[in-house]
Amino acid sequence: MKHTLSVLVEDEAGVLTRIAGLFARRGFNIESLAVGPAEQVGISRITMVVPGDESSIEQLTKQLYKLINVLKVQDITTVPCVERELMLLKVNANSSSRSEIIELAQVFRARVVDIAEDSLTLEVVGDPGKMVAIVQVLSKFGLKEIARTGKISLIRESGVNTEYLKSLEAKV
Template identity: 85%
Template sequence: MKHTLSVLVEDEAGVLTRIAGLFARRGFNIESLAVGPAEQIGISRITMVVPGDDAVIEQLTKQLYKLINVLKVQDITTIPCVERELMLLKVNATASTRSEILELVQIFRAKVVDVSDDSLIIEVSGDPGKMVALVQMLNKFGIREIARTGKIALVRESGVNTEYLKSLEARV
């Protein structure tokens, strides 16, 4: 199972290297990684997606807390969160396929950020599932390049689980 960890660290040189080294020494892969300033000056938030069962994640959490500069580690996998990613796609776009691609761009609430005679660059942000769905729809046109950020996430203070609400709507 994939787990999403939110880690608050002191914003100092070498923190990310120490965290990556911890994972490398233990043979674990980081599937997604996003780092940026947090709400307080001098603090950064690292959001990472890591494969492993609950026992592995618990062990990694304990190891992270042993690192200097690590302030808080939270497994937010099962906590209601707002999750987002950003993706840029360069896709083949001939005169005959351009209108169909533009329709998909509108459906996914994405936007075209560059146009050439034979390609488009599309920017899309949203939950990770949206990224996968758009890639699947655009594959038939030929994707030339993809650049994708790691997942970022914040816990919902309301505690409302929108995934659960979506499943209820689907039944109605």
């Protein structure tokens, strides 16, 4: 199972290297990684997606807490969260397919950020499922390049579990 970890660290040189080293020594692969400033000056939030079972993630969390600059570690996999990614997607687009690609992009609320003679570059923001879906839909035109950020995530203070609500809507 894939786990999403939210880690607050002191914003100092070498913190990310120590965390990556810990993961490498334990044989864990980091599938997604996003780092940026948190709500306090001098603190950064690292959001990681890591495959593993409950016990191995628990052990990894304990190991993370042993690192000097790590302040807080949360496994937010099963907690209601807001999750987002950013993707830039360059698609083959000749004059005959351009309008269809733009229409499909609008369905996904993607923005056209560059137009060339033979391609369109789109900016897509949303949950990870949206990224997979738009890639599948546009792959028939030919994908030239993809650049994706890692997943970022914050716990929903409202506690509303939108995944649960989506499953209820699907049944109706």
